[in-house]
Amino acid sequence: MILEIKIAMLVLVIVCAVASITIKDLLGAAVVFGTYSFMMCLLWVSMAAVDVAFTEAAIGAGISTVLMIAAVFRTTRRTKD
Amino acid sequence: MTAQLPILAIAPLLFGAFAVTAGRFLFRRANYAVASLALAASFTASVLLAIQILTQGTAIYFVGGWPPPIGISYVADPLSALMLAFVSGAALCTFLASKAEIETSYPLKNSAFYALFLLAVAGHMGIVITGDAFNLYVLIEVAALSGYAILAQGRERAMLSSLNYLFVGSLGASLYLLGMGYLYIMTGSLNMADLSGIIAQLAPGGLSGSTALAAAWGVILAGLFVKMGLFPFHSWLPGPISFSAAPAAALVAPLTTKVMAYVLVRMIISVFTPDAAWSLPAINTLVLLLATAAILYGSFCALAQRSLRKMLCFILLSEVGYMVGGAFLGNRAGLTGTIYHIFADLLMTLCLFLAASNVERGTGGRFSDMGGLFRRMPVTAAAMVMGGLSMIGVPPFCGFFSKWYLLSGAITAGSYAFAGALVLSSLVNAVLFFRIFEIGFFGTPADRASPSATSGEAAHRHPEPLPFFCDEMPAARLAPLCVVAASLVAMGLLTGEVVRLVVSAVLPPGLG
Amino acid sequence: MPELFAEFGNKFHYYSYFAIMMIGLYAMIAKTNLLKKCIGLGIFQTAIMLFYVSIGAKTGAGIPIIDPAVGTADPAAYANPLPQVLMLTAIVVSVATLGVALALIQNIHRDHGTIEEDEILQRLRGK
Amino acid sequence: MKRLALFAVILAGVLFAATASEFPRLGAVDSAPSRHVSPAYIQGSQPQTHTPNFVTSVLADYRGFDTMFETTVVFLAGMSCFFILRALRRRGITEVYYYRHKPTGVVLAMLAPRRVSPHSSCFERIDADWTPQDMVVETMCLFMVPFIQVFALYVIAHGHYSPGGGFQGGVLLAASFILVGLSRDLRTVESLLTEKTAILAAAAGVCIYAGTGLLALCFGGNFLDYGAYASFFGVAVPAARSMGILIVEIGVALTVMATLVTIYKLVSSRGTVEEGL
Numbered sequence: 001m002i003l004e005i006k007i008a009m010l011v012l013v014i015v016c017a018v019a020s021i022t023i024k025d026l027l028g029a030a031v032v033f034g035t036y037s038f039m040m041c042l043l044w045v046s047m048a049a050v051d052v053a054f055t056e057a058a059i060g061a062g063i064s065t066v067l068m069i070a071a072v073f074r075t076t077r078r079t080k081d
Numbered sequence: 082m083t084a085q086l087p088i089l090a091i092a093p094l095l096f097g098a099f100a101v102t103a104g105r106f107l108f109r110r111a112n113y114a115v116a117s118l119a120l121a122a123s124f125t126a127s128v129l130l131a132i133q134i135l136t137q138g139t140a141i142y143f144v145g146g147w148p149p150p151i152g153i154s155y156v157a158d159p160l161s162a163l164m165l166a167f168v169s170g171a172a173l174c175t176f177l178a179s180k181a182e183i184e185t186s187y188p189l190k191n192s193a194f195y196a197l198f199l200l201a202v203a204g205h206m207g208i209v210i211t212g213d214a215f216n217l218y219v220l221i222e223v224a225a226l227s228g229y230a231i232l233a234q235g236r237e238r239a240m241l242s243s244l245n246y247l248f249v250g251s252l253g254a255s256l257y258l259l260g261m262g263y264l265y266i267m268t269g270s271l272n273m274a275d276l277s278g279i280i281a282q283l284a285p286g287g288l289s290g291s292t293a294l295a296a297a298w299g300v301i302l303a304g305l306f307v308k309m310g311l312f313p314f315h316s317w318l319p320g321p322i323s324f325s326a327a328p329a330a331a332l333v334a335p336l337t338t339k340v341m342a343y344v345l346v347r348m349i350i351s352v353f354t355p356d357a358a359w360s361l362p363a364i365n366t367l368v369l370l371l372a373t374a375a376i377l378y379g380s381f382c383a384l385a386q387r388s389l390r391k392m393l394c395f396i397l398l399s400e401v402g403y404m405v406g407g408a409f410l411g412n413r414a415g416l417t418g419t420i421y422h423i424f425a426d427l428l429m430t431l432c433l434f435l436a437a438s439n440v441e442r443g444t445g446g447r448f449s450d451m452g453g454l455f456r457r458m459p460v461t462a463a464a465m466v467m468g469g470l471s472m473i474g475v476p477p478f479c480g481f482f483s484k485w486y487l488l489s490g491a492i493t494a495g496s497y498a499f500a501g502a503l504v505l506s507s508l509v510n511a512v513l514f515f516r517i518f519e520i521g522f523f524g525t526p527a528d529r530a531s532p533s534a535t536s537g538e539a540a541h542r543h544p545e546p547l548p549f550f551c552d553e554m555p556a557a558r559l560a561p562l563c564v565v566a567a568s569l570v571a572m573g574l575l576t577g578e579v580v581r582l583v584v585s586a587v588l589p590p591g592l593g
Numbered sequence: 594m595p596e597l598f599a600e601f602g603n604k605f606h607y608y609s610y611f612a613i614m615m616i617g618l619y620a621m622i623a624k625t626n627l628l629k630k631c632i633g634l635g636i637f638q639t640a641i642m643l644f645y646v647s648i649g650a651k652t653g654a655g656i657p658i659i660d661p662a663v664g665t666a667d668p669a670a671y672a673n674p675l676p677q678v679l680m681l682t683a684i685v686v687s688v689a690t691l692g693v694a695l696a697l698i699q700n701i702h703r704d705h706g707t708i709e710e711d712e713i714l715q716r717l718r719g720k
Numbered sequence: 721m722k723r724l725a726l727f728a729v730i731l732a733g734v735l736f737a738a739t740a741s742e743f744p745r746l747g748a749v750d751s752a753p754s755r756h757v758s759p760a761y762i763q764g765s766q767p768q769t770h771t772p773n774f775v776t777s778v779l780a781d782y783r784g785f786d787t788m789f790e791t792t793v794v795f796l797a798g799m800s801c802f803f804i805l806r807a808l809r810r811r812g813i814t815e816v817y818y819y820r821h822k823p824t825g826v827v828l829a830m831l832a833p834r835r836v837s838p839h840s841s842c843f844e845r846i847d848a849d850w851t852p853q854d855m856v857v858e859t860m861c862l863f864m865v866p867f868i869q870v871f872a873l874y875v876i877a878h879g880h881y882s883p884g885g886g887f888q889g890g891v892l893l894a895a896s897f898i899l900v901g902l903s904r905d906l907r908t909v910e911s912l913l914t915e916k917t918a919i920l921a922a923a924a925g926v927c928i929y930a931g932t933g934l935l936a937l938c939f940g941g942n943f944l945d946y947g948a949y950a951s952f953f954g955v956a957v958p959a960a961r962s963m964g965i966l967i968v969e970i971g972v973a974l975t976v977m978a979t980l981v982t983i984y985k986l987v988s989s990r991g992t993v994e995e996g997l
Contacts (some may be wrong), residue, residue: 010609017613017636022619026628033632040639047650047655048672049777050883052680058891059688062637063980066898068654069693070988071628073997075702079626080709088943095792097929102799102923106916144785146945150757151764153785193803200796207789215679219789222686226793229693230800233700240704241713244697248621251634251690258683259614259641265676266648266743269756279756296739608737615733620890623725627964651754652747657762658882659772668759668962669749674774676781681775682790685887685976689797696805699990 006046013039026072026079034065086130087142087155090165091415093122094203103324105192113180113393116300119361120173120202127165127206135555135582141212147227149212150272152155156212157350160420160587163579164209165426171335171431172202174561178435179328181558182442187234187587189350201227205340214261214352215271217344218254221308225250225339228333235325243319247248249317253307260301267293273351280353287360288353297351302364305348310402312375327438330390335399335430338497339423342404346420353438355592359411369499372406375399376502382580388446389437392513393430395496396472399506400426400548406499407487413592415490417584422483424579425471427570431482432468432565436461439554440563451517452524461520464566471569474507479572606647614640627698627708631691638687642680649673769931770962771880779885780965784944788929791972795926798979802919805991815994818850819843848906848993861903869894876973880962886969890976897981906989908995909981915993919979925975929968 016036025027036058044053083314091329097119104112134140134157141577142155157165176198186193204224229250233243240300265271268279280294290297318338322330359365379399386392404426407419437446439461444450455462471478484503553559572579601608617640620633649672657674659665698708705713728977744751750855750981752857762779771777778881779787819828828843830836874891901909934945941948946964955963988996 013603014609014613014616017616021616021624021629021636026626028717029629029632033635036636037639039646040643043643047646048654049646049677049680050656050658050686051773051885052646052677052684054883054888055684055891058888058895059684060635063891063897063898063984064635064691065968067633067692067695067903067984068628068631069989070984070997074699074988074990075628075708079629080626080630081603081624081626085937085943090936092930092943096927096934097921099795099927099930108987142942144943145781146942146947151760152782172939187803189808190803190806193799196799197803200792200799203792213684213786215783216786216789219786219793221680222690222793223789223796226693226796226800229613229697230796230803233697233804237704238717240697240701241710241717244627244694244701247690247694247697248630249635252618252621252637255638255641259644262641262645263739265645265753267752269752269754269758270756271675271679279752293742296736347754359798405681423594427738439766514981596815600741606746607740607743611733611736611740614736615729618732619725619729622729623722647746648751648753648990649758650747651749654749656883656995657774659774660767665763665766668762669754671762671774673753673758674761674778676753677775677787678778682786685790686793686816689793691988692797693800693804695987696801696983696991699987700804701862703990 006043009039009043010045024079024081026055027069030065030068030072033068034061034063035065037061083129084131084140084142084232086126086133087140087157088122088144088208090126090130090169091203091206093126094199094206097122098203099200101157101192103197109192112192112195113183116199117173117176119199120128123202123206124166124173125167127162127169130445131159131162131166132194134159139386148273150270153216154212154272155210156273157210157588159583160346163424163583164340165206166210167427168205168336168340169202171427171565172198172332173204174431175328175331175335175435179331179438179559180189181555182326183328186328188510194328196371197227197231197374198328201231201332201336204342205336208340209343212273213271214264214273214276218258218261218419221254221257221344224337225254225308228329228337230465231329232321232333233512234329237303237324238320241327242317242324246317246321247320249307250579253304253314253463256300256307258304259295260299260304263293263297263300267291267297269409273347276352277354280357288357289360290373295364297328298358298361299364301348302368304347305341305345306371306405309338309345309405310398311401311405312371312378312398315375315378315398315401318398319391322394322397323388323391326327327441331434331438332395334434335427338397338401338428339404339427342401342408342419342423345405345408346416346423349416350587350589355395355416361411364386365409365411368409369406369496372402372409373499375402375500376406376499376506380506385507387448389451389517390446390447391441393433393437396433396510396513397430399518400430403503404508405435406502407490410487410490410494410496410499412490413588414486414491416588418483418486418488418591419470420491420587421479421486421576422586425479425483425569425572428565428569432464432569433472434563435562436465436468436563439558440465443554448517448520451520454521454524460553460559460560464562465521466514466518467566467569469510469517471573473510477573478569479576480569482573482576607644610640610644610647613643625710626693627701627710628712631694631698634694635687635691638683642683645676645680645683649676729833768961769956769965770958771905771965772947773880774968775883776879776965778884778947780968781946781961784933784968787968787972788926788944791926791929791975794979795922795975796925798919798922798982801983801986805986806993807991812818817847818846820846845907849995853903855879858903861899865896865899868892868899872896872973875968877966879969880965886972887976889969890973891979892979892986893973894980898984901984901988901996906926906985906993909985909996910993913978913981915985918982921978922975922982925971925973928971928974930965932964932971 020032041053041056139158144153207220229247284291309313376399385397407415471480474481474484617633617637761921769777872889872892875884879885880995936948946961949958950957
């Protein structure tokens with residue numbers, strides 16, 4: 001895989017990680033965390049780890065995000081940090 | 082069939098857990114019996130395994146028929162076989178002793194509790210016997226995840242402290258995983274025996290020759306310390322154990338910290354080998370310092386507590402300091418003391434927590450409620466005296482011998498601060514327990530507003546002389562407690578045998 | 594100096610994994626919101642998985658499924674399957690932990706009406 | 721506090737970065753992990769287990785014991801959520817059910833013992849926070865469900881030859897149920913896969929895995945040694961291992977599906993399994 005793309009994906013992963021812990025809206029944070037997982041999954045495809053990427057796409061970006069959104073929906077959306 | 086014993090010790094727990102889960106819908110009344118049967122089968126298998134290993138020597142079991150390092154292996158050496166028997170025995174005693182409490186603490190959900198309990202025990206037993214570093218991580222998670230769930234039910238703060246435990250525990254397990262990643266990237270193997278050989282090749286003169294291996298050791302230590310609650314990482318430990326319902330605390334408190342200390346010893350003996358593990362003076366000094374601090378911190382915080390279970394939690398913290406400190410004294414006596422203390426402390430903690438749950442049920446957990454304890458609950462109080470004396474370190478009990486080894490190790494190593502902390506902590510323990518004994522023996526019985534007699538309006542007005550066995554628990558709860566208390570003495574009397582057959586058998590012969 | 598740059602170029606991905614790990618750790622230590630802590634834990638665990646998966650990568654290697662045109666004579670033609678298997682396990686463990694954490698958080702919200710840790714502690718102290 | 725945490729974290733990061741000096745560079749073919757154990761998997765997978773996908777053979781056979789405990793962890797997560805969150809209804813608590821009259825849109829609130837028959841043609845039960853739903857979204861989502869499930873079964877069954885296997889297939893199966901829950905309501909999911917069925921299926925899945933392992937003892941193999949079934953199936957050892965892998969993958973998929981649906985149901989309804997998202 002081309003190195004520049006890999007670097008770009010790493011940067012995106014870091015940006016998503018920072019964004020998901022700084023966003024003050026928990027629903028937004030949960031969705032950005034899903035994006036983070038999906039970026040991570042792309043990075044793993046670039047490292048030839050297709051099984052792991054498949055699992056991460058299904059579990060990390062799919063089910064985890066749904067569970068987290070359900071929890072936000074049943075608790076509260078606002079936070080002060 | 083004897084070759085299959087290592088797996089037969091764990092399989093009953095797994096199948097028992099699945100059976101009680103299904104049993105919630107199929108044979109609800111028999112669930113308690115099924116769960117105890119699974120625990121008893123597992124205990125039998127592990128005792129048979131321990132006898133076999135102690136007479137015939139180490140056995141290695143290839144799971145799936147694949148030889149290591151390709152497959153996963155179970156290593157039953159004298160240390161792990163005896164520890165396995167102790168863990169399953171402790172779980173069986175806790176389970177038998179707290180039948181009534183499980184049924185009242187978790188109404189409608191007791192089948193789920195049985196399943197979680199059995200899987201927690203299976204996880205701890207797997208940690209003890211596995212010979213594969215990554216399998217250890219998965220088993221740590223099995224043990225921890227069930228622990229988070231069963232500790233969550235209890236008084237109002239139980240949920241929050243259990244969640245805190247979940248965060249810290251997952252962090253610790255992740256750090257262990259990271260440390261294993263360091264080892265894997267340097268060696269390419271995950272099997273403990275294989276790892277040990279490759280590490281000896283890569284860093285013949287000790288870990289200081291390789292930054293990555295030294296870092297691996299540091300990260301693994303950090304993860305294990307977080308999991309076992311050594312001093313600066315202790316904040317998660319007192320909360321869940323003191324706020325949760327009694328059966329969960331009596332299971333988790335004796336097992337978790339001891340099994341993690343066992344993993345530490347296993348890492349020193351089987352993965353890094355003692356020479357390499359002790360080859361970094363900076364880590365040794367730091368860890369000894371932390372252990373000393375943990376002993377002092379635990380002891381002094383225990384002095385400030387007003388309730389029995391909280392006090393025991395802080396004693397637990399100082400005991401972690403004993404085990405970690407002994408493992409890093411850098412000599413044979415210290416490591417012997419640590420290994421012996423893992424067994425001794427498991428028994429002592431189990432005895433005290435079982436007694437404490439009886440006391441809490443009979444009179445209430447605060448010291449002020451415990452007046453007249455010796456008259457009201459003589460058997461429980463006697464067991465508590467035995468546990469307390471062992472914790473202080475009075476000779477016929479096993480607590481004395483572990484302290485003896487640790488002290489001699491500390492003096493050989495010239496680490497007088499650690500030796501001083503050990504002695505001081507014994508003194509503090511004496512103060513703590515004699516204070517309880519004093520309240521229990523000379524204190525006046527509080528009004529009988531105990532859980533068993535809350536409607537005692539009449540008792541207020543006509544205080545009658547208390548009958549002898551008035552509040553004592555039924556025999557089903559006392560029998561396991563008595564067995565554990567008796568084993569404190571038995572373990573103390575058999576110290577020589579244990580050290581000769583178990584500890585000397587696993588320590589490398591050339592260890593100074 | 595050029596050696597230092599070359600060293601950095603060879604190792605930059607390790608540095609970025611540690612950076613992601615530390616972002617997660619920071620969230621777990623400094624954030625008071627319990628869900629944010631969950632997200633921090635997730636980030637920390639994923640960074641460790643990334644570290645493992647990168648161990649298994651090989652330059653010019655294909656995915657770890659037999660390609661009949663290549664055969665298995667040369668192991669360097671396939672990525673290392675072992676770290677991938679380990680991380681499959683770790684991913685599943687992390688979602689299990691997340692599920693339990695969310696269940697606990699909901700119960701905490703039911704009991705205390707908030708999921709900010711400092712507010713809950715204040716209320717408990719107030720009682 | 722935050723500054724201190726930031727400082728500590730940066731310090732730890734620098735310490736970690738300092739330890740990276742001895743690591744092999746990314747993609748090194750001659751690093752220790754590439755040379756030591758993994759070639760045995762790459763070269764042994766096809767002749768020993770008849771499985772071209774190394775990840776599947778390592779996951780379910782060479783290191784099948786890890787995977788068994790991993791499945792146990794999933795099962796444990798489901799039981800933990802049930803134990804922590806499930807609000808089991810006791811008698812004597814009154815609840816309100818809401819029913820919507822379809823032709824007019826009038827909503828009835830009824831106290832618990834009384835309820836409209838679930839088969840009523842003109843009333844439908846709705847959530848307390850019900851909002852009008854878009855028919856297009858609902859219909860399309862329900863239309864997708866069978867395709868997702870067929871793909872999930874393909875992923876499970878084809879795990880030997882392509883990326884995928886029990887976990888991924890199980891997650892996809894769970895996702896199909898969750899899609900129903902998101903687009904329709906939780907009661908439809910509950911009627912498709914009741915809590916009792918889900919818990920029994922989760923236990924059965926792990927039992928299939930552990931039972932496959934334990935049964936091997938009867939045929940003279942070690943725990944999880946699928947090769948011991950060769951005489952039973954009447955095939956060669958590698959083929960027996962391949963079949964064993966398939967059986968345990970099915971168990972894994974069953975557990976993962978049932979557990980994830982259970983967790984979703986509990987988390988989205990605050991433990992009552994009455995009203996979802």
